[in-house]
Structure formats: C-alpha cells, structure tokens
Amino acid sequence: MLHKLVQKVKTNVVKKNCNPEWCDEVSLSIKDLNDPIELTVYDKDTLGADDPMGTTEIDLKPYLEAARLRKELQELPNGCALKKVQPSGTNDLADESRILWENGRITQDMRLKLRNVESGEVLIQIEWVDIPGCKGLDPDF
Numbered sequence: 001m002l003h004k005l006v007q008k009v010k011t012n013v014v015k016k017n018c019n020p021e022w023c024d025e026v027s028l029s030i031k032d033l034n035d036p037i038e039l040t041v042y043d044k045d046t047l048g049a050d051d052p053m054g055t056t057e058i059d060l061k062p063y064l065e066a067a068r069l070r071k072e073l074q075e076l077p078n079g080c081a082l083k084k085v086q087p088s089g090t091n092d093l094a095d096e097s098r099i100l101w102e103n104g105r106i107t108q109d110m111r112l113k114l115r116n117v118e119s120g121e122v123l124i125q126i127e128w129v130d131i132p133g134c135k136g137l138d139p140d141f
Contacts, residue, residue, distance in 0.1 A: 005049070011024040012028070033060060033066055037058040038056075039058060039112070039124075040054075041054050053117055058126065060126070062108075063106070064128070065083070066083050072107070080101045084097070092115065094121050097110045109123070113124050
C-alpha cells in the first residue's frame with residue numbers, strides 16, 4: 001500500500017479580492033523526488049468549510065535535473081537559463097517556464113493553470129534548499 005505524504009500549508013488570507021496576490025514563502029519536505037507537489041487553492045469562508053478553487057501540480061523533475069548540476073554551474077553568468085520547460089499534456093504550465101542560475105541559486109518561475117475550475121492560474125517560484133543532516137540532491141551524501 002502506498003502512502004502519500006500530505007503536508008498542509010496555509011498562506012495569509014487576502015480578503016475581498018478576485019485576483020489575490022501572495023508573497024508567502026513556504027518550505028516543504030520532499031520524500032519522493034518523483035512525485036509532483038499537488039497544490040490546492042481555497043476560498044476562505046467565514047461560515048462553513050472553505051471552498052476549493054482549483055488544483056494544480058508542480059512537476060519537480062525538470063528543476064531537479066538542473067539543480068543536480070549546481071556544483072558545475074559556479075562559473076555561469078547571472079541570469080543564465082539552464083533549461084526551458086514548455087507547456088504540455090503532462091504538466092499544468094500555462095506558458096514556458098525557465099530554470100535560471102542567479103547569484104548562486106537555481107530557481108524556476110512557473111505560471112500554472114488550475115484544474116477543476118472554470119479559469120484560474122497561480123504563479124510560483126521553486127528553489128531547492130539543502131538542510132544539514134538530510135539527504136538532499138547530492139548522490140555522494
């Protein structure tokens with residue numbers, strides 16, 4: 001039997017806004033690098049349960065392929081695009097996503113379409129952060 005790791009993270013509530021923007025930073029523990037991260041967006045209700053507004057998945061595989069090379073990237077100029085990921089039937093990207101090398105960090109900005117809703121998108125940025133004592137991405141750990 002497979003057990004999926006479920007982590008719930010709540011962001012700040014943006015009240016009375018049809019196009020809310022958050023600048024919240026969240027950290028997640030990743031157990032299986034092959035599993036996408038499922039993100040569900042909710043509408044906060046005062047009475048009753050919050051309503052799901054849509055879901056999307058964050059495919060980590062393209063990012064992880066680039067991040068595993070980070071030790072070899074030290075000489076690259078800032079802003080260098082390591083990889084471009086195109087929208088397809090196997091991801092929720094709304095448009096092209098770039099994985100960038102900037103100031104010693106590898107980040108990926110994504111515009112993701114929400115599923116199970118008439119329309120909606122979320123913009124996110126992902127970055128891998130190694131935690132001391134954890135396996136991380138280094139195969140020599």
